[in-house]
Amino acid sequence: MAETVTSPFKTEGSGPIAKSSRILINQIQVLLRTSQIHDIGNVAFDRPVTNLIGALDGLFKTDTEFALRCRGEYLYIDDTRVRYDIEDMVSYELVSSIMKEKKIGSFNFQKPVSQDDLKKFAFALNSFVPPGPNQPEEEFNNILKERGIYSIWAGPLEEAEQIKLDDLADRRKMAKKTYFQAVSVTRGVMNSIKSEQPTHLKKVKRVIQGIVDIILGEEASLLGLTAIKDFDEYTYNHCVNVSILAMTIGQKLGLDKNMLTKLGIAALFHDIGKVDVPIEILNKPASFTEDEWTVVRKHPEMGVKAISKIRGLNELAASSMAVAFEHHIFYDLTGYPVTREKKMPNFFSRIVSISDQYDSMTSARVYARIPYSPDKALSLMMERSGVQLDPLLFKIFANIIGVYPIGTLVMLDTRELGLVFESNPNPEKLDRPKVILITDSSGKRVAGKTVDLSETGQAGGYRRSIIKALDPKKYRINLAEYFL
Ligand SMILES: [Fe+2]
Ligand SMILES: [Fe+2]
Numbered sequence: 194m195a196e197t198v199t200s201p202f203k204t205e206g207s208g209p210i211a212k213s214s215r216i217l218i219n220q221i222q223v224l225l226r227t228s229q230i231h232d233i234g235n236v237a238f239d240r241p242v243t244n245l246i247g248a249l250d251g252l253f254k255t256d257t258e259f260a261l262r263c264r265g266e267y268l269y270i271d272d273t274r275v276r277y278d279i280e281d282m283v284s285y286e287l288v289s290s291i292m293k294e295k296k297i298g299s300f301n302f303q304k305p306v307s308q309d310d311l312k313k314f315a316f317a318l319n320s321f322v323p324p325g326p327n328q329p330e331e332e333f334n335n336i337l338k339e340r341g342i343y344s345i346w347a348g349p350l351e352e353a354e355q356i357k358l359d360d361l362a363d364r365r366k367m368a369k370k371t372y373f374q375a376v377s378v379t380r381g382v383m384n385s386i387k388s389e390q391p392t393h394l395k396k397v398k399r400v401i402q403g404i405v406d407i408i409l410g411e412e413a414s415l416l417g418l419t420a421i422k423d424f425d426e427y428t429y430n431h432c433v434n435v436s437i438l439a440m441t442i443g444q445k446l447g448l449d450k451n452m453l454t455k456l457g458i459a460a461l462f463h464d465i466g467k468v469d470v471p472i473e474i475l476n477k478p479a480s481f482t483e484d485e486w487t488v489v490r491k492h493p494e495m496g497v498k499a500i501s502k503i504r505g506l507n508e509l510a511a512s513s514m515a516v517a518f519e520h521h522i523f524y525d526l527t528g529y530p531v532t533r534e535k536k537m538p539n540f541f542s543r544i545v546s547i548s549d550q551y552d553s554m555t556s557a558r559v560y561a562r563i564p565y566s567p568d569k570a571l572s573l574m575m576e577r578s579g580v581q582l583d584p585l586l587f588k589i590f591a592n593i594i595g596v597y598p599i600g601t602l603v604m605l606d607t608r609e610l611g612l613v614f615e616s617n618p619n620p621e622k623l624d625r626p627k628v629i630l631i632t633d634s635s636g637k638r639v640a641g642k643t644v645d646l647s648e649t650g651q652a653g654g655y656r657r658s659i660i661k662a663l664d665p666k667k668y669r670i671n672l673a674e675y676f677l
Pocket of ligand 1: 464492521
Protein backbone atom coordinates (compact mmCIF):
# COMPACT_ATOMS: atom_id res chain seq x y z
CA MET A 194 0.00 0.00 0.00
CA ALA A 195 1.22 3.45 -0.82
CA GLU A 196 1.41 5.87 2.05
CA THR A 197 -1.05 8.70 2.24
CA VAL A 198 -0.72 12.00 4.00
CA THR A 199 -3.45 13.47 6.15
CA SER A 200 -4.34 17.11 5.70
CA PRO A 201 -7.10 19.42 6.86
CA PHE A 202 -7.77 20.20 3.23
CA LYS A 203 -9.47 18.14 0.61
CA THR A 204 -7.26 16.03 -1.57
CA GLU A 205 -8.34 15.62 -5.14
CA GLY A 206 -7.92 12.09 -6.38
CA SER A 207 -8.05 10.96 -9.95
CA GLY A 208 -10.80 13.05 -11.60
CA PRO A 209 -10.27 15.34 -14.60
CA ILE A 210 -9.60 18.31 -12.30
CA ALA A 211 -6.82 16.39 -10.60
CA LYS A 212 -5.33 15.54 -13.96
CA SER A 213 -5.45 19.17 -15.13
CA SER A 214 -3.90 20.29 -11.82
CA ARG A 215 -0.99 17.95 -12.25
CA ILE A 216 -0.45 18.98 -15.87
CA LEU A 217 -0.57 22.62 -14.80
CA ILE A 218 2.18 22.20 -12.21
CA ASN A 219 4.23 20.04 -14.49
CA GLN A 220 4.03 22.39 -17.44
CA ILE A 221 4.70 25.51 -15.36
CA GLN A 222 7.94 23.86 -14.38
CA VAL A 223 8.76 23.06 -18.04
CA LEU A 224 7.81 26.60 -19.05
CA LEU A 225 10.07 28.16 -16.42
CA ARG A 226 12.95 25.96 -17.43
CA THR A 227 12.41 26.71 -21.13
CA SER A 228 12.45 30.43 -20.49
CA GLN A 229 15.81 30.07 -18.77
CA ILE A 230 17.40 28.75 -21.94
CA HIS A 231 15.41 30.06 -24.90
CA ASP A 232 14.23 33.37 -26.32
CA ILE A 233 10.55 34.13 -26.16
CA GLY A 234 10.08 33.39 -29.87
CA ASN A 235 11.59 29.90 -29.71
CA VAL A 236 9.51 26.90 -30.84
CA ALA A 237 10.51 25.12 -27.64
CA PHE A 238 7.67 27.05 -25.99
CA ASP A 239 4.98 25.63 -28.26
CA ARG A 240 4.43 22.38 -26.42
CA PRO A 241 4.41 23.54 -22.79
CA VAL A 242 2.28 26.56 -23.65
CA THR A 243 -0.28 24.46 -25.55
CA ASN A 244 -0.34 21.93 -22.72
CA LEU A 245 -0.79 24.69 -20.18
CA ILE A 246 -3.70 26.23 -22.07
CA GLY A 247 -5.29 22.78 -22.10
CA ALA A 248 -4.79 22.39 -18.36
CA LEU A 249 -6.16 25.89 -17.70
CA ASP A 250 -9.26 25.09 -19.78
CA GLY A 251 -9.80 22.01 -17.66
CA LEU A 252 -9.57 24.08 -14.48
CA PHE A 253 -11.74 26.92 -15.79
CA LYS A 254 -14.60 24.45 -16.32
CA THR A 255 -16.17 25.17 -12.93
CA ASP A 256 -15.23 28.85 -12.64
CA THR A 257 -13.60 31.65 -14.61
CA GLU A 258 -10.89 32.04 -11.99
CA PHE A 259 -8.78 29.83 -9.76
CA ALA A 260 -5.60 30.00 -7.69
CA LEU A 261 -2.56 27.75 -7.53
CA ARG A 262 -1.48 28.08 -3.91
CA CYS A 263 1.57 27.02 -1.96
CA ARG A 264 0.97 26.16 1.68
CA GLY A 265 3.76 24.57 3.65
CA GLU A 266 5.09 21.69 1.63
CA TYR A 267 2.02 21.32 -0.55
CA LEU A 268 0.38 22.84 -3.57
CA TYR A 269 -3.34 23.50 -3.82
CA ILE A 270 -5.81 24.45 -6.50
CA ASP A 271 -7.97 26.84 -4.51
CA ASP A 272 -8.49 24.78 -1.33
CA THR A 273 -7.99 21.35 -2.77
CA ARG A 274 -4.59 19.84 -2.32
CA VAL A 275 -3.10 18.50 -5.50
CA ARG A 276 -2.33 14.85 -5.15
CA TYR A 277 0.78 13.84 -6.96
CA ASP A 278 2.55 10.72 -7.88
CA ILE A 279 6.18 9.98 -8.05
CA GLU A 280 6.22 11.07 -11.70
CA ASP A 281 5.20 14.60 -10.73
CA MET A 282 7.49 14.95 -7.78
CA VAL A 283 10.30 16.95 -9.37
CA SER A 284 7.90 19.49 -10.86
CA TYR A 285 5.99 19.71 -7.63
CA GLU A 286 9.12 20.32 -5.58
CA LEU A 287 10.49 22.89 -7.99
CA VAL A 288 7.28 24.89 -8.36
CA SER A 289 6.71 25.05 -4.61
CA SER A 290 10.33 25.96 -3.92
CA ILE A 291 10.25 28.73 -6.54
CA MET A 292 7.10 30.17 -4.94
CA LYS A 293 8.76 30.14 -1.55
CA GLU A 294 11.96 31.62 -2.88
CA LYS A 295 10.06 34.44 -4.61
CA LYS A 296 7.87 34.86 -1.51
CA ILE A 297 4.67 34.40 -3.45
CA GLY A 298 1.76 32.48 -1.93
CA SER A 299 -0.42 31.96 -4.98
CA PHE A 300 -0.77 32.47 -8.69
CA ASN A 301 -4.27 33.44 -9.74
CA PHE A 302 -5.46 32.73 -13.25
CA GLN A 303 -8.46 34.41 -14.85
CA LYS A 304 -10.05 33.37 -18.11
CA PRO A 305 -8.93 33.94 -20.82
CA VAL A 306 -5.18 33.40 -20.47
CA SER A 307 -3.30 33.79 -23.76
CA GLN A 308 -0.18 31.93 -24.89
CA ASP A 309 1.67 35.22 -24.84
CA ASP A 310 0.62 35.90 -21.24
CA LEU A 311 2.06 32.56 -20.17
CA LYS A 312 5.42 33.10 -21.85
CA LYS A 313 5.82 36.64 -20.52
CA PHE A 314 4.78 35.45 -17.08
CA ALA A 315 7.54 32.83 -17.10
CA PHE A 316 10.20 35.37 -18.04
CA ALA A 317 8.96 37.81 -15.42
CA LEU A 318 8.97 35.17 -12.70
CA ASN A 319 12.43 33.86 -13.52
CA SER A 320 14.00 37.28 -13.23
CA PHE A 321 11.97 38.39 -10.23
CA VAL A 322 13.91 39.08 -7.05
CA PRO A 323 11.62 39.72 -4.05
CA PRO A 324 12.43 43.23 -2.83
CA GLY A 325 12.03 42.56 0.89
CA PRO A 326 9.44 41.58 3.42
CA ASN A 327 6.89 44.17 2.33
CA GLN A 328 4.37 42.73 -0.09
CA PRO A 329 6.75 41.20 -2.62
CA GLU A 330 3.70 39.89 -4.53
CA GLU A 331 2.57 43.46 -5.21
CA GLU A 332 5.94 44.24 -6.69
CA PHE A 333 5.62 41.21 -8.93
CA ASN A 334 2.09 42.22 -9.94
CA ASN A 335 3.39 45.63 -10.98
CA ILE A 336 5.90 43.92 -13.24
CA LEU A 337 3.15 41.78 -14.76
CA LYS A 338 0.99 44.83 -15.44
CA GLU A 339 3.94 46.68 -16.99
CA ARG A 340 4.24 43.79 -19.41
CA GLY A 341 0.53 43.89 -20.20
CA ILE A 342 -0.44 40.72 -18.32
CA TYR A 343 -3.81 41.04 -16.58
CA SER A 344 -4.96 37.42 -16.62
CA ILE A 345 -2.38 36.23 -14.08
CA TRP A 346 -1.53 37.81 -10.76
CA ALA A 347 0.22 36.83 -7.55
CA GLY A 348 -1.19 36.57 -4.05
CA PRO A 349 0.69 36.96 -0.74
CA LEU A 350 2.31 34.16 1.16
CA GLU A 351 -0.17 33.18 3.79
CA GLU A 352 0.72 34.64 7.11
CA ALA A 353 1.51 31.33 8.74
CA GLU A 354 3.91 30.67 5.88
CA GLN A 355 5.56 34.06 6.26
CA ILE A 356 5.94 33.58 9.99
CA LYS A 357 7.40 30.15 9.45
CA LEU A 358 10.02 31.52 7.06
CA ASP A 359 10.92 34.43 9.34
CA ASP A 360 10.90 32.11 12.29
CA LEU A 361 13.32 29.74 10.63
CA ALA A 362 15.72 32.57 9.79
CA ASP A 363 15.42 33.87 13.35
CA ARG A 364 16.04 30.46 14.80
CA ARG A 365 19.15 30.04 12.68
CA LYS A 366 20.40 33.43 13.77
CA MET A 367 19.66 32.56 17.37
CA ALA A 368 21.56 29.28 17.05
CA LYS A 369 24.58 31.08 15.69
CA LYS A 370 24.47 33.69 18.40
CA THR A 371 24.12 31.07 21.12
CA TYR A 372 26.99 29.04 19.70
CA PHE A 373 29.41 31.93 19.79
CA GLN A 374 28.18 33.00 23.20
CA ALA A 375 28.94 29.49 24.41
CA VAL A 376 32.45 29.71 22.99
CA SER A 377 33.05 33.02 24.70
CA VAL A 378 31.64 31.83 28.02
CA THR A 379 33.88 28.76 27.81
CA ARG A 380 36.89 30.93 27.18
CA GLY A 381 35.93 33.00 30.22
CA VAL A 382 35.53 29.96 32.45
CA MET A 383 38.81 28.40 31.42
CA ASN A 384 40.68 31.66 31.88
CA SER A 385 39.17 32.30 35.29
CA ILE A 386 40.09 28.79 36.39
CA LYS A 387 43.61 29.24 35.09
CA SER A 388 44.03 32.51 36.96
CA GLU A 389 42.17 31.14 40.01
CA GLN A 390 39.44 33.74 39.75
CA PRO A 391 35.80 32.99 40.61
CA THR A 392 33.85 31.38 37.78
CA HIS A 393 30.63 32.87 36.46
CA LEU A 394 28.52 29.78 36.58
CA LYS A 395 25.27 31.58 35.95
CA LYS A 396 26.45 32.49 32.47
CA VAL A 397 27.44 28.91 31.79
CA LYS A 398 24.07 27.59 32.88
CA ARG A 399 22.22 30.19 30.88
CA VAL A 400 24.13 29.49 27.70
CA ILE A 401 23.73 25.72 28.04
CA GLN A 402 20.01 26.14 28.66
CA GLY A 403 19.89 28.24 25.50
CA ILE A 404 21.50 25.38 23.58
CA VAL A 405 19.05 22.89 25.09
CA ASP A 406 16.15 25.03 23.89
CA ILE A 407 17.56 25.12 20.38
CA ILE A 408 18.26 21.40 20.34
CA LEU A 409 14.73 20.67 21.48
CA GLY A 410 13.45 22.97 18.74
CA GLU A 411 15.65 22.44 15.74
CA GLU A 412 18.92 20.71 16.32
CA ALA A 413 20.19 20.80 12.75
CA SER A 414 21.46 24.38 12.78
CA LEU A 415 23.68 23.80 15.79
CA LEU A 416 25.02 20.52 14.46
CA GLY A 417 26.01 22.38 11.32
CA LEU A 418 27.99 24.83 13.39
CA THR A 419 29.91 22.05 15.11
CA ALA A 420 31.18 21.05 11.69
CA ILE A 421 33.08 24.31 11.30
CA LYS A 422 36.49 23.47 12.63
CA ASP A 423 38.47 26.32 11.26
CA PHE A 424 38.64 28.44 14.37
CA ASP A 425 41.67 30.05 15.93
CA GLU A 426 41.06 28.90 19.45
CA TYR A 427 40.04 25.38 18.83
CA THR A 428 40.05 24.31 22.48
CA TYR A 429 36.99 26.37 23.34
CA ASN A 430 35.12 25.39 20.20
CA HIS A 431 35.92 21.78 20.94
CA CYS A 432 34.29 22.03 24.37
CA VAL A 433 31.19 23.63 22.88
CA ASN A 434 31.01 21.11 20.03
CA VAL A 435 31.31 18.15 22.37
CA SER A 436 28.61 19.67 24.54
CA ILE A 437 26.26 20.13 21.57
CA LEU A 438 26.91 16.65 20.22
CA ALA A 439 26.38 15.10 23.65
CA MET A 440 23.13 16.98 24.19
CA THR A 441 21.93 15.94 20.75
CA ILE A 442 22.49 12.30 21.67
CA GLY A 443 20.75 12.97 24.98
CA GLN A 444 17.80 14.51 23.20
CA LYS A 445 17.42 11.42 21.00
CA LEU A 446 17.47 9.33 24.16
CA GLY A 447 14.57 11.37 25.46
CA LEU A 448 16.35 13.06 28.37
CA ASP A 449 14.37 15.91 29.88
CA LYS A 450 15.50 19.52 29.94
CA ASN A 451 17.13 19.25 33.35
CA MET A 452 19.11 16.17 32.45
CA LEU A 453 20.13 17.70 29.13
CA THR A 454 21.44 20.79 30.90
CA LYS A 455 23.35 18.61 33.35
CA LEU A 456 24.82 16.60 30.48
CA GLY A 457 25.63 19.76 28.52
CA ILE A 458 27.54 21.33 31.40
CA ALA A 459 29.43 18.14 32.18
CA ALA A 460 30.36 17.84 28.49
CA LEU A 461 31.42 21.47 28.30
CA PHE A 462 33.80 20.91 31.23
CA HIS A 463 35.12 17.54 30.06
CA ASP A 464 38.56 18.89 29.11
CA ILE A 465 38.75 21.58 31.75
CA GLY A 466 41.83 19.85 33.18
CA LYS A 467 43.69 21.00 30.09
CA VAL A 468 44.04 24.45 31.63
CA ASP A 469 46.99 22.89 33.45
CA VAL A 470 48.60 21.51 30.30
CA PRO A 471 51.16 23.98 28.92
CA ILE A 472 49.87 25.74 25.85
CA GLU A 473 53.06 24.80 23.88
CA ILE A 474 52.11 21.17 24.25
CA LEU A 475 48.43 21.68 23.42
CA ASN A 476 49.21 23.66 20.29
CA LYS A 477 52.15 21.56 19.20
CA PRO A 478 51.91 20.93 15.47
CA ALA A 479 53.73 17.58 15.60
CA SER A 480 53.08 14.38 17.50
CA PHE A 481 53.60 14.33 21.26
CA THR A 482 56.70 12.83 22.80
CA GLU A 483 56.22 10.18 25.49
CA ASP A 484 56.80 12.85 28.17
CA GLU A 485 54.28 15.18 26.63
CA TRP A 486 51.73 12.38 26.48
CA THR A 487 52.25 11.78 30.17
CA VAL A 488 51.34 15.40 30.82
CA VAL A 489 48.33 15.36 28.48
CA ARG A 490 47.04 12.15 30.04
CA LYS A 491 46.79 13.86 33.38
CA HIS A 492 44.01 16.17 32.23
CA PRO A 493 41.16 13.97 33.50
CA GLU A 494 42.49 14.05 37.06
CA MET A 495 43.30 17.75 36.78
CA GLY A 496 39.76 18.26 35.54
CA VAL A 497 38.28 16.77 38.69
CA LYS A 498 40.45 19.07 40.75
CA ALA A 499 39.45 22.12 38.70
CA ILE A 500 35.75 21.31 38.93
CA SER A 501 35.98 20.82 42.69
CA LYS A 502 37.16 24.42 42.91
CA ILE A 503 34.16 25.84 41.02
CA ARG A 504 31.72 27.17 43.54
CA GLY A 505 27.99 26.83 43.04
CA LEU A 506 27.99 23.76 40.82
CA ASN A 507 26.10 21.89 43.53
CA GLU A 508 24.18 18.99 42.05
CA LEU A 509 26.05 19.44 38.77
CA ALA A 510 29.45 18.84 40.37
CA ALA A 511 29.28 15.05 40.66
CA SER A 512 28.30 14.37 37.05
CA SER A 513 30.80 16.93 35.75
CA MET A 514 33.62 15.35 37.74
CA ALA A 515 32.67 11.88 36.58
CA VAL A 516 32.74 12.98 32.94
CA ALA A 517 36.02 14.85 33.31
CA PHE A 518 37.59 11.81 34.93
CA GLU A 519 36.13 9.09 32.73
CA HIS A 520 35.85 10.47 29.21
CA HIS A 521 39.02 8.69 28.07
CA ILE A 522 38.13 5.41 29.78
CA PHE A 523 36.66 3.16 27.15
CA TYR A 524 33.69 0.86 27.09
CA ASP A 525 36.08 -2.12 27.39
CA LEU A 526 37.65 -0.36 30.43
CA THR A 527 40.96 0.34 28.66
CA GLY A 528 42.13 3.92 28.14
CA TYR A 529 43.19 6.35 30.81
CA PRO A 530 43.46 7.18 33.68
CA VAL A 531 44.25 3.64 34.74
CA THR A 532 42.40 2.85 37.93
CA ARG A 533 42.74 -0.06 40.30
CA GLU A 534 39.06 -0.74 40.40
CA LYS A 535 37.66 -1.32 36.90
CA LYS A 536 34.14 -0.08 36.47
CA MET A 537 32.02 0.92 33.53
CA PRO A 538 32.15 4.69 32.95
CA ASN A 539 28.96 6.47 33.79
CA PHE A 540 26.25 7.00 31.23
CA PHE A 541 27.12 10.68 30.64
CA SER A 542 30.81 9.82 30.30
CA ARG A 543 30.04 7.25 27.60
CA ILE A 544 28.02 9.82 25.67
CA VAL A 545 30.78 12.42 25.99
CA SER A 546 33.42 9.89 24.99
CA ILE A 547 31.67 9.38 21.63
CA SER A 548 31.12 13.09 21.06
CA ASP A 549 34.72 13.84 22.05
CA GLN A 550 36.23 11.22 19.74
CA TYR A 551 34.19 12.44 16.82
CA ASP A 552 34.97 16.10 17.27
CA SER A 553 38.66 15.40 17.92
CA MET A 554 39.01 13.20 14.87
CA THR A 555 37.32 15.62 12.53
CA SER A 556 39.41 18.57 13.65
CA ALA A 557 43.04 19.23 13.01
CA ARG A 558 44.04 20.50 16.40
CA VAL A 559 43.32 17.85 18.94
CA TYR A 560 45.71 14.87 19.03
CA ALA A 561 45.17 13.88 15.42
CA ARG A 562 47.02 16.49 13.43
CA ILE A 563 45.37 15.57 10.17
CA PRO A 564 41.60 15.74 10.42
CA TYR A 565 39.43 12.93 9.15
CA SER A 566 36.41 13.67 7.02
CA PRO A 567 33.19 13.21 9.04
CA ASP A 568 32.28 10.01 7.27
CA LYS A 569 35.78 8.58 7.66
CA ALA A 570 35.72 9.43 11.37
CA LEU A 571 32.35 7.81 11.67
CA SER A 572 33.47 4.63 9.98
CA LEU A 573 36.60 4.43 12.13
CA MET A 574 34.42 4.87 15.16
CA MET A 575 32.14 2.15 13.88
CA GLU A 576 35.07 -0.24 14.19
CA ARG A 577 35.50 0.88 17.79
CA SER A 578 31.85 0.42 18.60
CA GLY A 579 31.43 -2.26 21.25
CA VAL A 580 35.15 -2.06 22.03
CA GLN A 581 35.98 1.54 22.93
CA LEU A 582 32.50 2.92 22.51
CA ASP A 583 29.13 1.97 23.91
CA PRO A 584 27.52 0.25 20.90
CA LEU A 585 23.99 1.39 21.62
CA LEU A 586 24.94 5.00 22.13
CA PHE A 587 27.13 4.86 19.05
CA LYS A 588 24.21 3.63 16.99
CA ILE A 589 22.21 6.65 18.04
CA PHE A 590 25.12 8.90 17.27
CA ALA A 591 25.70 7.36 13.83
CA ASN A 592 22.05 7.96 13.08
CA ILE A 593 22.37 11.60 13.95
CA ILE A 594 25.48 12.05 11.87
CA GLY A 595 24.86 9.43 9.18
CA VAL A 596 24.85 10.81 5.67
CA TYR A 597 22.34 8.92 3.61
CA PRO A 598 21.06 5.81 5.31
CA ILE A 599 19.62 3.07 3.16
CA GLY A 600 16.10 3.80 1.98
CA THR A 601 16.66 7.55 1.81
CA LEU A 602 14.84 9.16 -1.08
CA VAL A 603 17.25 11.47 -2.87
CA MET A 604 17.10 14.05 -5.63
CA LEU A 605 20.10 13.91 -7.95
CA ASP A 606 21.73 16.74 -9.88
CA THR A 607 20.51 15.06 -13.06
CA ARG A 608 16.94 15.68 -11.81
CA GLU A 609 16.48 11.96 -11.42
CA LEU A 610 15.05 10.63 -8.20
CA GLY A 611 16.39 7.58 -6.47
CA LEU A 612 16.38 5.51 -3.35
CA VAL A 613 19.61 4.79 -1.50
CA PHE A 614 20.05 1.08 -1.89
CA GLU A 615 23.50 0.20 -0.63
CA SER A 616 26.04 2.32 1.20
CA ASN A 617 29.46 2.81 -0.32
CA PRO A 618 32.02 0.43 1.24
CA ASN A 619 34.67 3.13 0.82
CA PRO A 620 34.39 5.15 4.02
CA GLU A 621 35.54 8.26 2.18
CA LYS A 622 32.56 8.04 -0.11
CA LEU A 623 29.68 7.59 2.28
CA ASP A 624 27.85 10.32 0.38
CA ARG A 625 28.10 8.26 -2.81
CA PRO A 626 25.96 5.22 -2.19
CA LYS A 627 24.32 3.00 -4.78
CA VAL A 628 20.93 4.30 -5.72
CA ILE A 629 17.93 2.76 -7.45
CA LEU A 630 16.58 5.24 -9.96
CA ILE A 631 12.84 5.57 -9.68
CA THR A 632 12.22 8.45 -12.08
CA ASP A 633 14.17 9.81 -15.01
CA SER A 634 15.09 13.46 -15.47
CA SER A 635 11.65 14.34 -16.79
CA GLY A 636 9.97 12.78 -13.78
CA LYS A 637 8.84 9.70 -15.64
CA ARG A 638 8.87 6.53 -13.61
CA VAL A 639 11.63 4.12 -14.61
CA ALA A 640 12.09 0.47 -13.90
CA GLY A 641 14.45 0.51 -10.96
CA LYS A 642 17.90 0.69 -12.57
CA THR A 643 20.70 0.73 -9.98
CA VAL A 644 23.48 3.30 -10.38
CA ASP A 645 26.66 3.84 -8.43
CA LEU A 646 27.12 7.48 -7.43
CA SER A 647 30.89 7.04 -7.19
CA GLU A 648 30.96 6.40 -10.94
CA THR A 649 32.81 9.14 -12.84
CA GLY A 650 32.20 10.38 -16.37
CA GLN A 651 34.68 10.97 -19.17
CA ALA A 652 35.70 14.40 -17.89
CA GLY A 653 36.57 12.87 -14.54
CA GLY A 654 33.69 14.41 -12.56
CA TYR A 655 31.00 12.34 -10.92
CA ARG A 656 28.18 11.36 -13.24
CA ARG A 657 25.56 11.88 -10.58
CA SER A 658 25.51 13.52 -7.17
CA ILE A 659 22.89 13.85 -4.49
CA ILE A 660 21.42 17.34 -4.21
CA LYS A 661 19.20 16.59 -1.28
CA ALA A 662 17.37 13.94 0.62
CA LEU A 663 13.58 14.05 0.44
CA ASP A 664 11.10 12.75 2.93
CA PRO A 665 9.63 9.56 1.42
CA LYS A 666 6.61 9.81 3.70
CA LYS A 667 5.62 12.98 1.89
CA TYR A 668 5.45 11.13 -1.39
CA ARG A 669 3.51 8.08 -2.24
CA ILE A 670 6.42 5.71 -2.26
CA ASN A 671 6.26 2.14 -1.25
CA LEU A 672 9.78 1.22 -0.17
CA ALA A 673 8.91 -2.45 -0.14
CA GLU A 674 8.25 -2.24 -3.85
CA TYR A 675 11.95 -1.53 -4.37
CA PHE A 676 13.56 -3.43 -1.57
CA LEU A 677 11.78 -6.75 -1.49
FE1 LIG B 1 39.91 14.91 26.97
FE1 LIG C 1 38.12 16.53 24.45
